[in-house]
Amino acid sequence: MTAFPTVQGRCPACRATSLFLGDGGHVTCARIDCPDPSAADDLLHSKAHDGPSVIECTANDRAHWNDKYAGEGP
Numbered sequence: 001m002t003a004f005p006t007v008q009g010r011c012p013a014c015r016a017t018s019l020f021l022g023d024g025g026h027v028t029c030a031r032i033d034c035p036d037p038s039a040a041d042d043l044l045h046s047k048a049h050d051g052p053s054v055i056e057c058t059a060n061d062r063a064h065w066n067d068k069y070a071g072e073g074p
Contacts, residue, residue, distance in 0.1 A: 013039035 007019035011029040013036035022028040027044060029037040036042075 007040075009040070011037075011040055012043060013037070 004020040004022055007021055007027050009019055010017055011019055011031070011034060014029060014031055014034040016029065016031050016034065018030040018034075019027055019040055020030055026038065027040040029040065031037070
């Protein structure tokens with residue numbers, strides 16, 4: 001039996017560092033107690049979710065960073 005390759009990062013559902021590349025190339029959480037083992041793969045494939053998108057989060061972070069540190073620098 002061939003071992004499945006591990007994937008860096010954390011499972012968005014249980015926050016464990018137990019992701020692996022499963023059959024068909026799907027990113028899956030290996031924890032038996034994970035509430036949604038396919039959460040990472042769902043996010044990668046842009047399936048509907050309740051939170052903001054990565055693009056929205058990035059834009060909000062940049063706006064916050066610019067507001068907080070405006071005018072500071074070398």
